[in-house]
Amino acid sequence: MRLQHCGLVVSDLDRSRHFYAEALGLEEVPRPSNFTFAGAWFRAGEDEIHLLAEADTTGRAGGGDPGPSAAYGLSSHLAFEVDDLAAACARLEENGVALIGGPMPRGDGFVQVFFRDPDGYVLEFFQRTGEDQSDAPARVPIRG
Numbered sequence: 001m002r003l004q005h006c007g008l009v010v011s012d013l014d015r016s017r018h019f020y021a022e023a024l025g026l027e028e029v030p031r032p033s034n035f036t037f038a039g040a041w042f043r044a045g046e047d048e049i050h051l052l053a054e055a056d057t058t059g060r061a062g063g064g065d066p067g068p069s070a071a072y073g074l075s076s077h078l079a080f081e082v083d084d085l086a087a088a089c090a091r092l093e094e095n096g097v098a099l100i101g102g103p104m105p106r107g108d109g110f111v112q113v114f115f116r117d118p119d120g121y122v123l124e125f126f127q128r129t130g131e132d133q134s135d136a137p138a139r140v141p142i143r144g
Contacts (some may be wrong), residue, residue: 005041006046006078008121011061013038013053014116020049023095024080024123036144044080063121069142070122071101072115077122085111085127092125105129107136 010016017040020026026042026049038053047067073079082088085103092099092115093101102113106107114127 003047005050006096007050008119009052009059009061009116010119011054011055011056012115013040013051014119015127016040016051019095019097019118020051023092023097025091027126049078052056064117064121066122067142070116072104072139072142073101073112073114073122073124074139074142075122077124079112079115079124079126082125082127088125088127105131105133105136107133107139109133 003044007017015026019038020042021028021084024042024044026044028042029041029043029048031039031041031050037056039056040051042049042051052059056082063076070074097115099113099115104113106112106126109130109132110126110128112124114122117123135143
């Protein structure tokens, strides 16, 4: 029916909680009372991100290093549509989060940027511009 949430294993729950609330501006929502492991849930529109403390799981935190391909979205990533990309980027900057790619036209009427969360997961903000982007630069494979 739909993708309802994404779970991310994080190494420092407090640091990640601050990042998702402050740098991204997501709303923290309650977790079920029977969840006795450390974690935090955040809502983005109708969808959620569930943070899971690395200390309470056999999973490892972080997205690995995709190298230069992350700057173009050619890696595993989560994408968030925003209504004001400039304001979203300013909020990232205010919270010490550097862009690793963009802003750049996607080629279909959207502009996008890429950045990392505290554990290295690649995230994207994108905004619809509605502009003709037929002259957007070619996106080519990045290998090696």
